[in-house]
Amino acid sequence: MQAHAFPSAEVGTESEQRERVFDAFRRWGFLQAELDPLGHFRPVQHPELKISGEAADRARQIYCGTIGAEFMHIADPERRRWIQQRLEGAPEPVDQRAILKHLVEADIFEQMLQTLYIGTKRFSLEGNTALIPMLEQILESASDQGAEECVMAMSHRGRLTVVCQTVGRPAEEMYAGFEDVDPRSVLGGGDVKYHQGATGIRQFNGRDMRIHLVSNPSHLEAVDPVAMGRVRAKQARRGENGTKQTLPIIMHGDSAFAGQGIWAETLNMAYLPGYTVGGTVNIIVNNLLGFTTDPSDYGSSRFASDLAKRLPIPIFHVNAEDPDAVIRIAKLAVEYRYQFGSDVVVDLIGYRRHGHSEIDDPTITQPIVYAKIKAHAPLYEIYAKKLGVDVSAQVQAAKALYSEAKQQAKQMTKKPVLYNLPQYWDQYVGGPYSTDFEVNTGLGAEELSELGRLLAVSPEGFHVHPKVSALLKQRVEMAEGKRPVDYGMAEALAFASLAKSGTRIRLTGQDSKRGTFNHRHSTLVDIENETNYMPLQHLAPNQAPVEIYNSELSEAAVMGFEYGFSRDYPEALVAWEAQFGDFANGAQIIIDQFISAGEEKWGLLTGLVLLLPHGHEGQGPEHSSARIERYLQLCARDNMQVCQPSNAAQYFHLLRRQAMRRWRKPLVVFTPKSMLRHPEAVSPLADFTRDRFLTIVPDLTVNANDVTRILICSGKVGHELQVERKRLNNTETAVLFLDQMYPFPERDISAAIARYPNARDVVWVQEEPANMGALWFVIPRLRRLVTDIPVRSIKRQAAASPATGSAKAHELEQKTLLGLAFA
Numbered sequence: 001m002q003a004h005a006f007p008s009a010e011v012g013t014e015s016e017q018r019e020r021v022f023d024a025f026r027r028w029g030f031l032q033a034e035l036d037p038l039g040h041f042r043p044v045q046h047p048e049l050k051i052s053g054e055a056a057d058r059a060r061q062i063y064c065g066t067i068g069a070e071f072m073h074i075a076d077p078e079r080r081r082w083i084q085q086r087l088e089g090a091p092e093p094v095d096q097r098a099i100l101k102h103l104v105e106a107d108i109f110e111q112m113l114q115t116l117y118i119g120t121k122r123f124s125l126e127g128n129t130a131l132i133p134m135l136e137q138i139l140e141s142a143s144d145q146g147a148e149e150c151v152m153a154m155s156h157r158g159r160l161t162v163v164c165q166t167v168g169r170p171a172e173e174m175y176a177g178f179e180d181v182d183p184r185s186v187l188g189g190g191d192v193k194y195h196q197g198a199t200g201i202r203q204f205n206g207r208d209m210r211i212h213l214v215s216n217p218s219h220l221e222a223v224d225p226v227a228m229g230r231v232r233a234k235q236a237r238r239g240e241n242g243t244k245q246t247l248p249i250i251m252h253g254d255s256a257f258a259g260q261g262i263w264a265e266t267l268n269m270a271y272l273p274g275y276t277v278g279g280t281v282n283i284i285v286n287n288l289l290g291f292t293t294d295p296s297d298y299g300s301s302r303f304a305s306d307l308a309k310r311l312p313i314p315i316f317h318v319n320a321e322d323p324d325a326v327i328r329i330a331k332l333a334v335e336y337r338y339q340f341g342s343d344v345v346v347d348l349i350g351y352r353r354h355g356h357s358e359i360d361d362p363t364i365t366q367p368i369v370y371a372k373i374k375a376h377a378p379l380y381e382i383y384a385k386k387l388g389v390d391v392s393a394q395v396q397a398a399k400a401l402y403s404e405a406k407q408q409a410k411q412m413t414k415k416p417v418l419y420n421l422p423q424y425w426d427q428y429v430g431g432p433y434s435t436d437f438e439v440n441t442g443l444g445a446e447e448l449s450e451l452g453r454l455l456a457v458s459p460e461g462f463h464v465h466p467k468v469s470a471l472l473k474q475r476v477e478m479a480e481g482k483r484p485v486d487y488g489m490a491e492a493l494a495f496a497s498l499a500k501s502g503t504r505i506r507l508t509g510q511d512s513k514r515g516t517f518n519h520r521h522s523t524l525v526d527i528e529n530e531t532n533y534m535p536l537q538h539l540a541p542n543q544a545p546v547e548i549y550n551s552e553l554s555e556a557a558v559m560g561f562e563y564g565f566s567r568d569y570p571e572a573l574v575a576w577e578a579q580f581g582d583f584a585n586g587a588q589i590i591i592d593q594f595i596s597a598g599e600e601k602w603g604l605l606t607g608l609v610l611l612l613p614h615g616h617e618g619q620g621p622e623h624s625s626a627r628i629e630r631y632l633q634l635c636a637r638d639n640m641q642v643c644q645p646s647n648a649a650q651y652f653h654l655l656r657r658q659a660m661r662r663w664r665k666p667l668v669v670f671t672p673k674s675m676l677r678h679p680e681a682v683s684p685l686a687d688f689t690r691d692r693f694l695t696i697v698p699d700l701t702v703n704a705n706d707v708t709r710i711l712i713c714s715g716k717v718g719h720e721l722q723v724e725r726k727r728l729n730n731t732e733t734a735v736l737f738l739d740q741m742y743p744f745p746e747r748d749i750s751a752a753i754a755r756y757p758n759a760r761d762v763v764w765v766q767e768e769p770a771n772m773g774a775l776w777f778v779i780p781r782l783r784r785l786v787t788d789i790p791v792r793s794i795k796r797q798a799a800a801s802p803a804t805g806s807a808k809a810h811e812l813e814q815k816t817l818l819g820l821a822f823a
């Protein structure tokens, strides 16, 4: 393309010409900006910017200096104008002394760690220490806008410096991590120092600002949706002004921002009604490297930030070695967030002074860059020189301060805890299970029928779909005890009763409003105008909020978000639902790194519920198994609960138990599909008035003395066994449902088995292949409990895939399985 391809600058009035020139720079100037302090990431010449003249010189100065602004992809002219006015106007003065102070402290803190703890990893921020004054400005501007707290997420890079300089934890607490004091307190648990969460209270212009840095795993970007969920919960607690008062700040590595899918999923939540937090300030702490990988190998576009262009949000690239520009952009980013309730991205481009960690030699892979870095002064020196300030006294003072901190750390005998939990956690506990936690989860018949009636009410003139209308009528009858209660209604009764007595309900997942299996119908849709109405929100004037949302088509980000929400709303029943349980492995990082290990690593609790439709029904390898085996493998030290309620009433008690106990543990629930309406899995209303969830459901249909075989199973196959038993007129077999697999209810199981004195064997029956399901978990435990008679198992043969793709093959397999159980 040649220069004259751009409409000639000479056409039109002078101001039109000027505007056209400026527009070209507004659009493409960022490509030619001087963004890399080391000069390797070279500006790209754009043909439309080959313009000369006074206007071009001025526009070039603004748009091709140390700030590169991408905002012309935003359709809304008001937003574009807002940005352009601020960039094209004179920069406001900044407090250069304060910036310098933060740069000195950040760099010296890092240098001292390097000197005092040589050969340990800290993931230094050096080369990008402008992040510290930038965060100061963000927090100050946010405070000016009315923020009272901020939730920050970040990975390893610079985390220790942020905890110390930004969150405000004393340096000795950081040093204690390097001294590794009190190792006995974390045997088999705990986490490395650059993953720990931290909280602090800072002051900006006389106002308090609470800062929460979220605990996170090594898995890059996994913390993003968790932080967002936490923000949403905090905002919900605050009510109307929540989005103003609680600000999310997420920091990303450049390579991770470009590559990790969970971040792409999280970004897509920005404007969704169930997930929006009124805008997030995103910062890419960009060192133009991912471990040893260059940008040309980690991303297919010029900037790591390009993914963010999926949303109409601005991206500000800024050269980290121009602190004044960095501060200007920080302020602008926060103001934009508050003005438009929008996400914004700041791409802070610096370099990495050391290797990926400090024990890594970067000269092997980036010899030229690192030769340059070696000769490059730290930013505080460059900036002090520019300001004409002698910083040697400040440097000495910082060194003395941090040396003293080391001495203090050495004397510590207890590992410091870097966070304080908010008061709303006071009444909840984790740790080992105790029967003391149990509560009565039953409800009176009258209360149930009243709830049933309320759940069927829609506003005057609302046109309910005839199929749904018929269902609502049936539900009223269920609640009146005129017909057995199914799962859908059991859940509605659990939600309604909890909400009415003050427990907030939040359920999200793909198509959760209606329910994948057309069974929930939490939200009625007017068939004439598609307005929505949720009876659960209209039970009583002082009830707690009920939110049920259809989510975006993501597992990882949505589950992470709900985990985050549960972390800041322990009083609520928070549930994430998989479309089919098989898809939950898309969120494996959230399950492994947060849900199952969060208490062990960080001492942080969650009562999150996972609803995972499970069962072999001939629908193929990816619509059969929620992978019970994987959840059980993660179980230890009472870290979570794994349950499969075998009937509607059990589901009702399980949900209520989860909300009502003060024991806060994740709950993994394998939920039914074909069993949703199965006559064997419905429950009489009387079972809802019973006092509790049964960990193992007894078989009351057989004469105990006649029983020679005890079949123990979980979920759908148990109902099929009961049907088969009836068909065979078999009166010698008991079918027990193990509805709680973890914590493994030894005492209840022993008692259930002891009811049958003449049993000659105990058989675990499962639909899953031998290498899957609960088999490997249950058998050794059963054998410890049952020592006088054999304990055997019946299952599909081991397989690499959970289920056959053929419905007929499935039927044959299932028939064989049931046959073996009675052979």
Ligand SMILES: Cc1ncc(C[n+]2csc(CCOP(=O)(O)OP(=O)(O)O)c2C)c(N)n1
Binding pocket: 157, 218, 219, 220, 252, 253, 254, 255, 256, 257, 285, 287, 289, 290, 291, 356
């Ligand atoms: C999901 C995941 N995959 C791989 C890794 C291993 N890993 C740790 S840091 C890193 C490079 C990160 O680069 P970048 O995001 O640019 O951050 P930087 O370390 O440069 O600040 C990698 C690949 C990880 N921690 N998480």
